[in-house]
Amino acid sequence: MLVYVAKSALADLAVDAVVNPTNSLCVFSNQIGESLRAAGGEEVEREAQALAPIAVGAAGVTTGGELWARHVIHVPTVEEPGMKAGVENVRRATRAALIAAERYHFSTLGLPPFGIEPGEVPLDEAARAVADELKAHRQLFPQTVYLVAPTEELANVFIEALRNLTSLG
Numbered sequence: 001m002l003v004y005v006a007k008s009a010l011a012d013l014a015v016d017a018v019v020n021p022t023n024s025l026c027v028f029s030n031q032i033g034e035s036l037r038a039a040g041g042e043e044v045e046r047e048a049q050a051l052a053p054i055a056v057g058a059a060g061v062t063t064g065g066e067l068w069a070r071h072v073i074h075v076p077t078v079e080e081p082g083m084k085a086g087v088e089n090v091r092r093a094t095r096a097a098l099i100a101a102e103r104y105h106f107s108t109l110g111l112p113p114f115g116i117e118p119g120e121v122p123l124d125e126a127a128r129a130v131a132d133e134l135k136a137h138r139q140l141f142p143q144t145v146y147l148v149a150p151t152e153e154l155a156n157v158f159i160e161a162l163r164n165l166t167s168l169g
Contacts, residue, residue: 003134005158006110006146011039013146014068016106017061019097021077021085021114024053026060029081032112036072040065048074057092059100069110073100077115085115090126094133101142109142113154123154127161135165 010018010032020036022028026048028037037045044065051060051074060074075093077085085093093114101109111130115121121129134145147162149155 001134001137001142002144003162004144004146005155005162006148007150007152007155008146008148009035009150010110010112010148011035011067013110013148015108015110015146016069016142017071017073017101017104017108018064018067018069018110018148019073019075019112020048021093021112022048022054022074023081023083024055024076024079025049025081026052026054026074026076027081030117036067040067040072044072048072056089057096059096061100061104071104071106073097073106073109075100075114084117084120087115087121087125087129090115090121090129091133094130095137098133098137098139098142102137102139105141107141107143109145110148111145112148113158116154123157124161127154127157128164130158131161131165
């Protein structure tokens with residue numbers, strides 16, 4: 001698996017699928033969900049809500065609507081809107097996204113930071129959790145993962161987490 005840090009907006013990636021960290025009800029109430037709805041259209045949220053409830057640790061897949069990405073993998077990090085995610089939920093959501101990418105044979109995946117809203121998981125812990133799950137995922141798909149970092153600070157945190165891994169195998 002090739003892993004890159006992309007200083008970009010998730011909605012701007014032309015990949016097989018982007019990952020939407022959401023809640024079990026698939027109400028797009030965080031910045032990432034709102035940006036995907038704005039760029040992809042209301043249908044992305046409607047399709048996701050038709051799959052609800054999705055358990056934390058599971059994933060649902062929809063079309064990408066008007067996004068450059070062909071699909072969206074929706075992975076709950078919390079059960080209800082407004083709840084706070086912990087680092088274990090970041091791990092479970094990352095794992096669910098990677099398993100969905102394998103199941104649907106998505107070669108390229110855009111993965112944003114999970115659980116870093118104010119009061120949730122510190123950036124470095126969230127990045128380490130994602131890096132650990134990438135290392136543990138030893139399947140054919142996805143072949144390329146873009147860790148999406150809209151800010152320089154987040155890009156540096158992802159880069160540091162990846163450096164601390166001995167190998168992505």
